[in-house]
């Protein structure tokens with residue numbers, strides 16, 4: 028890569044920030060970006076051709092041919108002027124993205140009542156197409172109220188919002204333990220009712236999305252229920268270890284995936300780019316990924332890693348603009364599964380990423396104020412600033428010749444945060460989590476940063 032060039036996403040972001048006024052639509056092309064010298068000439072990305080189609084996998088047991096790239100509908104563009112996550116969506120932009128996705132073979136659309144305006148906007152956009160041309164996935168997001176009547180109302184509302192008489196894929200949303208499953212779906216009589224809906228054809232395939240430990244999934248899969256598919260978090264950084272908020276139980280994408288694969292349960296992947304963070308890895312890592320996979324951006328490499336496992340039904344990417352969609356269509360219409368050696372290379376990237384972590388905070392302050400007074404963006408700014416400067420100390424690698432210097436600098440800058448506003452003040456109440464448009468697991472990050480400070484002594 029030429030020294031003075033940016034990666035593709037940075038280039039596009041720079042164009043957008045500069046108000047370059049890219050047209051959103053099928054005519055968007057990478058060529059003007061290259062001509063302007065903004066897109067690296069040696070970055071092999073080419074905009075998808077009109078006939079390019081993303082790869083599909085056929086699942087006889089499900090009776091579907093499913094695009095390996097699924098459209099996560101949680102992060103669609105908002106109406107101009109909207110602040111924070113969850114505001115009204117820009118329907119025209121959503122329509123264009125969904126039209127483009129369908130035109131290029133994406134047929135799996137994943138939404139949920141918990142995604143703000145998403146079900147309504149997705150339903151409006153998709154209803155302009157033939158119902159047989161797409162697969163709809165939504166969820167029962169009964170976190171606040173698991174009373175049977177309220178859950179049935181939520182289900183009916185999803186049908187109405189999505190302008191459909193049936194769901195192709197229906198998920199119990201975000202289970203993290205057997206207790207959670209029992210409380211929200213068994214004790215209230217909801218699961219038998221959902222199974223009735225399946226018999227009637229209102230639900231074609233029933234599954235759940237999962238955010239718990241390895242042990243919890245094992246217990247879930249040992250229960251006398253049949254699941255048509257399961258959705259898990261899988262990416263190269265979480266493959267060997269996925270820290271779980273509020274739990275010390277082991278969790279990793281590899282074990283979760285292999286348990287499902289062994290049972291022949293198709294796997295839907297969420298967070299393949301870890302909420303966007305793996306699209307913006309530090310420069311040194313970008314270069315290493317580019318060296319081995321010159322045709323892939325960091326996001327493309329992350330998506331390819333997640334999608335190469337044969338038990339994967341579909342990999343969801345929560346695309347929030349046409350540029351990301353085009354890049355993903357390119358990746359999946361030229362899809363070449365990673366080899367074992369490629370995977371090993373990506374796991375080395377994960378080791379480097381974890382050695383030099385970065386919280387993708389944009390300092391938008393939508394999460395503020397924290398009820399306990401934590402200066403959330405301030406804490407992340409100290410952490411990220413040092414990480415960017417390769418000055419983040421790693422207490423498990425004290426042999427680093429710069430360790431002492433890094434430790435001193437970190438503690439000096441961290442001490443500048445006002446008293447009682449640093450990560451130690453976080454009580455993990457989760458109030459900030461739904462407010463963050465970057466989907467940062469703020470309490471988990473606070474806990475890690477607090478642990479780092481303690482380990483530095």
Ligand code: SF4
Pocket residue numbers: 397398399400401403452453454455456457458459460469470473
């Ligand atoms: S989880 Fe922590 S940082 Fe977030 S609102 Fe609660 S106390 Fe504040």
Ligand code: SF4
Pocket residue numbers: 387388389390391392393394395403404407462463464465466467469
């Ligand atoms: S943590 Fe999220 S909401 Fe808070 S400032 Fe950072 S990006 Fe914005």
